[in-house]
Amino acid sequence: MTKAAELAKMGEVLTNSQIGGRRNMVINGGCQIDQRNSGSEVIPANNDYFIDRFRYNASQASKLKVQQNAQAISPPEGFSHYLGVTVHSNHTVASSDFFFLTYFVEGFDSAHLNFGKSTAKTITISFYVQSSVTGTFSGSLLNASENRAYPYTYTISSANTWERKTITIAGDTTGTWVGGTNGRGLMLTFSLGMGSNFTGTAGQWNASDDYGATGENVKFVENASAQWKITGVQLEVGSQATPFEHRSFGEELALCQRYFYKTQSDSTFDFFSNGVAISSTLAYNGLSFPCRMRSAPTLTTSGDLRNYRDGGKAITGIAINHTSTYFCVLECTSSGGGLTAGDGNLFGANNDADAAVMFSAEL
Amino acid sequence: MIITNAKYNKDQDNRICSINCVIDGQAMSVPLDPDNTDYQAILEWVAEGNKIENAD
Numbered sequence: 001m002t003k004a005a006e007l008a009k010m011g012e013v014l015t016n017s018q019i020g021g022r023r024n025m026v027i028n029g030g031c032q033i034d035q036r037n038s039g040s041e042v043i044p045a046n047n048d049y050f051i052d053r054f055r056y057n058a059s060q061a062s063k064l065k066v067q068q069n070a071q072a073i074s075p076p077e078g079f080s081h082y083l084g085v086t087v088h089s090n091h092t093v094a095s096s097d098f099f100f101l102t103y104f105v106e107g108f109d110s111a112h113l114n115f116g117k118s119t120a121k122t123i124t125i126s127f128y129v130q131s132s133v134t135g136t137f138s139g140s141l142l143n144a145s146e147n148r149a150y151p152y153t154y155t156i157s158s159a160n161t162w163e164r165k166t167i168t169i170a171g172d173t174t175g176t177w178v179g180g181t182n183g184r185g186l187m188l189t190f191s192l193g194m195g196s197n198f199t200g201t202a203g204q205w206n207a208s209d210d211y212g213a214t215g216e217n218v219k220f221v222e223n224a225s226a227q228w229k230i231t232g233v234q235l236e237v238g239s240q241a242t243p244f245e246h247r248s249f250g251e252e253l254a255l256c257q258r259y260f261y262k263t264q265s266d267s268t269f270d271f272f273s274n275g276v277a278i279s280s281t282l283a284y285n286g287l288s289f290p291c292r293m294r295s296a297p298t299l300t301t302s303g304d305l306r307n308y309r310d311g312g313k314a315i316t317g318i319a320i321n322h323t324s325t326y327f328c329v330l331e332c333t334s335s336g337g338g339l340t341a342g343d344g345n346l347f348g349a350n351n352d353a354d355a356a357v358m359f360s361a362e363l
Numbered sequence: 364m365i366i367t368n369a370k371y372n373k374d375q376d377n378r379i380c381s382i383n384c385v386i387d388g389q390a391m392s393v394p395l396d397p398d399n400t401d402y403q404a405i406l407e408w409v410a411e412g413n414k415i416e417n418a419d
Contacts, residue, residue: 046364046387295396295398295399296394296396297394298392299392318392320372320380320394321381322374323381323396360401362400
């Protein structure tokens with residue numbers, strides 16, 4: 001790039017106010033946060049989240065596996081983490097099939113783009129990607145109703161080599177887009193093999209549920225043992241891809257916890273919260289979330305949990321008794337008894353460092 | 364999304380406060396929040412003719 005071109009680009013960036021303040025609308029774009037799996041490889045089911053904020057979608061089960069820092073290769077310069085997808089069982093993509101990753105931007109965070117209005121802003125998506133398979137891949141940007149889509153393509157020309165890809169999209173001036181709410185503001189997809197029922201012409205807005213582009217000539221999932229890796233995902237206002245916005249680990253984790261929170265055991269008998277015994281078998285344990293969650297969250301658990309006072313009582317049943325977006329009361333049953341109504345109670349892991357309670361308010 | 368064993372849960376004041384169920388093989392407790400995507404999925408499942416069991 002010539003000096004004049006560099007200056008022109010810098011001027012455009014300044015004009016579009018892309019510098020100063022937070023630029024990247026994608027949380028965990030650097031793939032650092034993996035509360036659910038802590039770096040372990042998983043074979044996700046359709047609609048499963050894996051690394052924080054990224055969701056898996058597939059019409060066929062058990063075809064792909066995902067892992068933070070899969071195959072332990074070197075990430076791009078300046079990054080410590082990436083997401084790796086590996087073909088677990090290759091599958092020929094039929095017209096009705098779909099395999100893709102999704103990132104949802106919350107409406108509160110995308111309302112300023114003015115999509116659906118004449119003042120819609122241009123945005124730029126950028127990411128670092130590599131694959132063992134070369135050719136043209138695709139993805140798309142959609143609204144919450146999935147009836148407005150802007151498919152895009154990108155080409156990987158050199159196998160297993162990090163490349164930064166940039167897609168600039170003129171904002172949609174029509175269609176219905178969620179404004180400043182806690183709903184789905186934007187849906188960004190990365191195709192890993194899209195059937196023709198879900199592809200559309202790239203580089204334009206289409207009134208359909210195109211999760212990928214017709215120009216996609218790599219059906220990733222069809223290639224046995226193939227690998228695809230991504231990091232540095234950024235979505236920003238303007239027509240230029242600025243350098244990836246690195247945030248601190250603590251800040252990125254806090255942003256993720258609006259959507260998913262997992263208690264962490266640092267020892268086999270760690271405690272998560274406290275409460276009160278209601279009867280010999282039941283305790284109510286209160287737990288504050290680290291930040292206000294997007295919605296009242298769904299509760300799931302892993303490992304062995306216990307109520308504790310003068311010894312641990314294994315928990316055999318757990319449910320939400322009350323929850324808001326910032327606090328919940330968990331109904332924890334120890335069917336073997338041993339609690340005393342009115343006594344204080346501690347709630348935590350029962351000789352299990354993997355024990356956890358998890359709260360999901362994903363989009 | 365496969366939903367099974369959906370059953371209402373009551374709080375200490377005998378009010379329905381959540382739904383215990385299994386979604387795609389994962390046991391979970393879902394709050395009655397219209398913004399919660401699992402609750403939205405349960406409502407769609409009910410609209411298809413399925414039933415949530417009454418609380419004990």
